[in-house]
Amino acid sequence: MTVPQLINLGLSGFAFSGADVGGFAGSPSPELLTRWVELATFQPVFRIHSAKGTRMHEVWVDGPEQEAIRRRFIEERYRLMPYLYSTAEETSRDGLPVDRPLFLEYPDDFTGGTEFMVGSRILIAPSESMEDTVPYAVHLPHGTWYDYWTGEKIQSGESGLVDMEQRDKVVAQKPLMITPKLDQLPVYVRGGSILPIAPLTQSTSETPNGPLTLRVFPLIAGARSSGEDCAGEVYTDDGHTFDFKRGQFARIHFNCAVEGDGSVTVRIGKQEGTWQPWWSEYRVEVVGFNPKASEATTSGERLKLSRIDGRWGVVVPATASGGTVQLR
DSSP states (O other): OHHHHHHHHHHTTOOSOOOEETOSSSOOOHHHHHHHHHHHTTSSOOEEOOOTTSOOOOTTTTOHHHHHHHHHHHHHHHHTHHHHHHHHHHHHHHOOOSEEOHHHHOTTOOOOSSOEEETTTEEEOOOSSTTOOSOEEEOOOSEEEEETTTOOEEEEOOOOOOOTTTGGGOOOOOOEEEOOOTTOOOEEEETTEEEEEOOOOSSTTSOOOSOEEEEEEOOOTTOOBTTBOEEEEEEEOOSSSSGGGGTOOEEEEEEEEEOTTSOEEEEEOOOBSSOOOSOSEEEEEETTOOOSSOEEEETTEEEEOEEETTEEEEEEEOOTTOEEEEEO
């Protein structure tokens, strides 16, 4: 019930909401609590809480195997904090919810079941029954998608514009069949996205140490993602005061293009606002990219690419004036 309730709250103007992970009343099994933690990783408010007299809900109470899975997802939430914070700031301006139904992003695509979007870039596809191990179908909207965990690229068929009276006659494309596993939650990234990702911290009060990663999920050559080019942005401020109203914030837009020779060009926009962000460098990396020269060019300088977790990228200085990086 958590997903539809949070989605409906978001549509009703209550974008910053969350459920008690594990349930306030009752005692979930260790496996259900683990799956609940995985799902809450991608919800606006993540809080483990319960009533007196229930089984303990802390992440470490069910042994090292369950704790390791829960830790991995919680750590991924902290890595995604720049994206989540940027999405929350967007919500404060235009009212679009953090967790949103697919029809907000794909109004002409009538596939879908339990899937929902986190911001405009990330799609979560949980099972309708979190305690069930039966395979279930995932319907990705038309366009290019990437498996967030593996980087696998998926091209979903075009649905086209469909009249409301005709939608039930549309033969949907063959869905992805997912067999639920305890340590996995299907997460996909919209092709044409640039996600800002931080080094791991143990608290939002801790300053990340290292570059801000710009993870590029390029479009397949000649493809479009709901009519959008490859783009992304990051927003940050002090996180505590209203000084952002006086310009003490940093908002930076990014875009990218796959060139005819297979190289990828990423453009970093000029910073809006006067706040000094915590990062002094970017690591620009491209998912599914196979370089020919294993080098990058920025400001006339040639740099060698490095490979981390299977993704080729390069570290470049972060300046308020922006710049261009080409990987080839």
